[in-house]
Amino acid sequence: MSLVAPVTVHKIIGESITESPDLLAVEEPLEIQLGFGPVTDRQQRSVSVTMRTPGHDEELGMGFLFTEGIIQRPSDIVSCRHCVQDSAKEGNVLRVELHPDVVVDWARLERNTFTSSSCGLCGKTTIEAVMALTAGPILSDFTVEPAILHTLPDHVREAQRAFAYTGGIHAAALFDADGKLLLVREDIGRHNALDKLIGAAFWQNWLPLSNYGVFLSGRIGVELVQKSWRAGVSMLAAVGAPSSLAVQMAQEAGMTVAGFVRDNRFNLYSEPSRVRLMQSA
Structure with a gap:
């Protein structure tokens, strides 16, 4: 499957209208099924259906299963393929x-899968549930200079093939x-x-990612902090803003969160010491 799909649009400029070809980001459902159990009693169960852009589906499946605590290491997987x-x-x-x-x-999977902001869990319960899946606060000597964070938006944008065509993909x-x-x-x-x-990092045995940072092209919700904490990420930076619960969870995790990383500026919401050479106003 392609990451983009062709479409014809009507462009309005002032009072004029013209037809023009365009490209959209493809959105398709992906159902993740598990085969599990002893050799003599194998069973099958669907664990998730997510709307995604096709591509790297195996990594998507493994990343989801790892961050939800179903698998711990690559050897837990016998095979991963489309059917x-x-x-x-x-x-x-x-x-x-x-x-x-x-x-x-x-039971733990059902408790820890946060599918909406109205899931009924309070912040304290949410954080406690995630902590049960982690090794505790992230301990890392990872640090960066402010100039490094300033360059990330442009570098990531240059690496986004699908965004260059569609403008609608994270x-x-x-x-x-x-x-x-x-x-x-x-x-x-x-x-x-x-x-x-x-x-992808899980399959290459790079976890935990305590000596790396992750940059996101959107805002930082609590689910993204949860997944990053599970993977041991020490710094989470994003173009957009974090939510209050995302910051609360990052503080419990010992994770540095940087928001509004764009236009040669950013805000630090937790663990600011991982950014070197900072000057107070």
């Missing part, structure tokens, strides 16, 4: 076969202390872009 149930779902069903020794805690990028981009993943969904990034 075809009918022609209408071709390419939109991902089957992940788990090692027979992996025990899935379905990115998550992994960067080191020198500002080098190690991984960039795109998706119409902010959460999916981060899951793809974490899934």
Whole structure:
């Protein structure tokens, strides 16, 4: 599947109208299925359906399963591939076969999957649930100079192939202390872009990501902090603003959060010591 789809638009400039070809970001559902259980009693269960931009689906599936605490290491996965149930779902069903020794805690999955801002959990309960999946506060010597953060928006934008064509797709990028981009993943969904990034790092045995930062092209919601904490990310930077609960969770995680990273400025909301050479106004 392609990341973009052609469309004809009517452009209005002043009082004139013209037809013009354009490109849109593709949005398709992805159903993630699990095969699990002992060899003598294998079972199958659908765990998630998410609207995503096709591409790096295996990384998306692994990132989701890791951040939700279902898998811990690459060896937990026997296979991860698309399956075809009918022609209408071709390419939109991902089957992940788990090692027979992996025990899935379905109750914990249901408690810790935050699907909407109206899920009914208070901030304290949300943070406690995430803490149960982590090793505690992030301990890291990772630091960057302000100039590194200032360069990230342009560098990530240059690496966004799909955004260049559509203007309607999010990115998550992994960067080191020198500002080098190690991984960039795109998706119409902010959460999916981060899951793809974490899934790629997970499969390459890079976790925990305590010596790296992650840059996001949108705002920072609590779910993005949750996923980053699970992956051990020490710094989360974004073009947009964080929510109050995102900052509260980042403080508990010992994670640096930088918002409004654009136009040669940014705000620090937690753990400011990871940004070097700062001057007080």
